[in-house]
Amino acid sequence: DPIVIAHGAGSVSFVKHGDKPFVVAGVLKPTGTPVDRTIHVSLEGIEAIHVDWQEGMPVQGQTISDEQARTMDLTPRQITAFLVKLKSPMATFGVQRMVNNYREEPLSAILPGVALQQLWEITGVAEKTLMAVSSFVVVVGMLGMLTALLTSLNERRREMAILRSIGARPLHVFILIIGEAMGITLLGILLGVVMLYGLLVVAKPVVLSMFGFYLAIGGISAYEALLMGVIFLAGTLIGIVPGWCIYRYSLADGMTVRI
Template identity: 55%
Template sequence: MYLLRLALASLNNRRFTALLTVLAIALSVCLLLAVERVRSEARSSFASTISGTDLIVGARSGSVNLLLYSVFRIGNATNNIRWSSYEWLVDNPKVKWAIPISLGDSHRGYRVMGTDSSYFEHYHYGRGQALQLAEGRPFADLFDVVLGAEVASALHYKIGDQIVLAHGVSQVSLSKHDDKPFRVSGILARTGTPVDRTLHISLGGIEALHVDWKNGAPAQGGGRISAEQARELNLQPKAITAVLLGLNSKIATFALQRQINEYSGEPLQAILPGVALQELWSLMGTAEKALFVVSLFVVLTGLIGMLTAILTSLNERRREMAILRSVGARPWHIASLLVLEAFSLACAGVLLGLLLLYLGIAASQGYVQANYGLYLPLSLPGSYEWSLLGAILAAALLMGSVPAWRAYRQSLSDGLSIRL
């Protein structure tokens, strides 16, 4: 115990250097734990981009491709599925609810998605959170559009604004549906998911936009149909892009998946969102590991800074060591003193790092969840985080043994013969 008091007193005499060392370790520990929490929560948030949906059904292709265009609005479907196939799915006794999705248009780089009212009722994200409207109401008119939070914020739209959608998916489009403008009826609350980057219109609205289009181009001359004329037409969709399904029983998931995959009406594919999300996340594992390795090197840099500070002070403290030896201190006492100093610095750095981590989480928790969909809990470190902190303290002890060994080997006469 007296060695610990002596080590703390010695650090107090060099408090400025010690504080800088502790701060460097604290910042590196805070960064490591923050990266680890963001990694784990990002994985959890990624896996819960879509929640409560049992199956996603689309044209037969790869499971990742189907997930990308139906949930993340990335890429395009290899083919559409017929409306009759959608009706067959809805009529299946195992199906509790179905959300039709129709893609293909965009607005200034943001995807437009056609759906129906079941989307706002049954689509969930995160930990089972339902979609909420920040302003306005869901689409009721044929030419109403509900904006995701990012679309409204980035393009400065508000309720009642008129917008023109474009054919196809690109930042700049030459084929615009400017004869059928839409009016903003609602703006969704921020979710931190691809919903924020999507414009939502009705399936009838999708059909109205393309009712006078042939082979991907608008009809010429007298073949054009105005917005008012479109309201009088039968706008029943002939095909959609994908369907999200919720089932009456989770037990029936695999049986229905097999039934859909073997459907004779047309080639369909049903995927489990959780499995496909894990498959997609595994493709991103290299970047995740690289981020963790970088944070480990930051911690190593902080510990090397501590080692450098102690080694640099050795020459200045050789007389101090010699005096301790002269009053009866053993060589192992001197070595233990330096090891305790290193351990004390590391402990203080770890504690300060934890404090900085929790202060940072408390200050940014709401903002991060609202803008990035990540929920960072104010919870005690888990077993893996404790193992990381233990490894940091063990590394500090190991590094502290280097100056301790040097001090151990210094002789009494060497310490007393220093020229001032």
Template identity: 45%
Template sequence: MRALLSLAWKSLLNRKGSVLLTLFAVALSVALFVGVDKARTGAREGFGNTISGTDLIIGAPTGSINLLLYSVFRMGNATAEISWPTYEKLAARDDIAWTVPISLGDSHRGFRVLGTNHSYFEHYKYGHNEPLRMAEGKEFDDLFDAVIGADVARELGYTVGTEIVLSHGLGSDFGSGHENRPFRVSGILAPTGTPVDRTVHVSLEAITAIHVGWESGAKNPMSDSISTETIRSFNLTPKSITAVFAGLRQKGTILRTRREINTNKGEPLMAIIPGQALAELWSVTAMAERALMAVSIFVIAVGVVSILTSILTSLNERRREMSILRAVGARPGHIFGLLTLEAGLIGFFGASLGIVIVHVLIAIAGPLVSERYGISLGGTGPGLFDLGVLGAVTLASLLAGAVPAWAAFRRSLADGLSVRL
């Protein structure tokens, strides 16, 4: 076996040009497959790590995925809100240990603004129950203080003390409504790799304050005449909020609590379990994932077929070589083994190169992707999945190599000791 392997290796070196091209084709196909899987797994983990420690998310009735998307991922908008008295009743329930009210709707230069209270910084967890941490400054204290996520600070170059102006709605233009109520950055959160990084956090009262004069839905031109100091004296308790994150006293009551909230008498509510909603979200995206993986597998198949093609096309010019090997004692099995091993070696080294390419790219670009998109690409080096891919591609290459090997085997029997070209 070692002798054949050595022969196969030397034979491949003799055809460096075509072998390298084939090897690169396999490497790129494997890199695509492994890269897609890393991105898929990373996205899943990233999404799954966005929120932890929260037992229920409560909002106005809508789809559970929609509630999850707008409350946690800041994607889309709520179709309705929860009134403040209803929220107070929820917060006062015996089975609920803590609540974090959130209010969405405004933005700052493309980043979503989230109104909340101090319990957000205490109870919102991500990853493996990681709490939010301040990288600079402190939580909002003054009415017009804002705590910004790490991406907001980095992309806009903000530091503690920077004055910012919020926009009404999701418009990213300057001067779209709230320029009369500037905020000051009081703190910058440490990066989390979650949508928190791309959020501007202000108090719920601040949300109410900047909407003084917006009661009709559009800005009253007279609202600018109300000074900031006057507004501070108003009752700024919000009339409604977008959603509530809740933690239970006992995890065992989660289904009962959810059922009771979902059948709430009075204002209709909807409670979802974040993990279940995430699973539902993945079931929606699973089809696209499967399609992507299927395309990647087909690309690998093309790579493996290129091995078969390159060996098949070289067979005719190698008939004399096969006859020589037969004459010096090689059995047909040796000829079969030689060509199969050549295919296997191309597959093995092609797949290895592909995996190395992916991991080098992850090592270079992984931190950037993680910071920007919250997708951890698993840059801890090759794992079991990579080994599995390596084994599968090598096996597939050996099997593909069996086709030209069989042809060479048959020819070596027919050609005898000298080739009848």
């Protein structure tokens, strides 16, 4: 299939190399990285499509066909960037210093790992912001559960009094309320995990086809398990408040008929 390279951004093309299209020679094995969305061409091919260009624009009235371009010397005279893999990692900083101090040409050697680390430091601010928002969501959810349990206590006084009258101890009633809070919290955690993995399964092929990113679906990490444990503990502690209130209600208060 022919592919026409164009100058532009995204779906907007300013100038196209329609007179010298490339032909797909093969498809590489998927790697699950953004490389899967790239097209690899030779440096000679880039030189060929620009032989009738000057200063970034095609020369008016001058057209060189692809057959004529093949007969020309297409050795690249300059390149913008290239990736170098060293045999010995110990020589990394020495080579970087040598390239940066090279006086014959204005060159700059960049370590991809360091550049990516700086990028993650920038995006780390957004990650911390999302973590803060998530924390507020958890707090609001806990307060909502506490409000619901406290609101239902008046309607459940008679129920708890009946349990007390048939032999349930105050501690049993206390544990019952805390168990309810623990159950609600655990159900919320399990529902969140199921929704997360369900969303990942649905979004995985879409993200891979549109952006070239492979979403690896793994198990729950130790950090995530710790967060879920903290949320479960917070839900349990929230249940102590209504549990203590119902613990203090007397049997007579629950059985009294109010007019």
